[in-house]
Amino acid sequence: MVVGDRSAGTARRLWSALPRGYRTGVIVFTDFLASYRAVIPAPRHRAAGKGTGYTAHIERFGLTLRSRCARFARKTRTCSKCPRNHLGALWYFIRLYSQSRP
Structure with a gap:
């Protein structure tokens, strides 16, 4: 990433x-x-x-990310102003999501 x-x-x-x-x-x-x-x-x-349809899987991942992590939705109040925290949350979500996939 x-x-x-x-x-x-x-x-x-x-x-x-x-x-x-x-x-x-x-x-x-x-x-x-x-x-x-x-x-x-x-x-x-x-x-x-x-x-x-070739890019559908990455579009679906983006929707899943915005659905499960409020900080990635538009016009949210839960977004950190610190880029380091934002990046850490993204890394955490990707690793957790990858481990949960078969």
């Missing part, structure tokens, strides 16, 4: 954080943002819209 905006720099940090085997063996589906095209090698990258 990498936290940041959707710039090429953040995409580069995420791509380099992936294990080498993952970077060479899979196809990555993203939306049509140019920063992904600039970072992910062409043989591994496919741009796909929401209608294709």
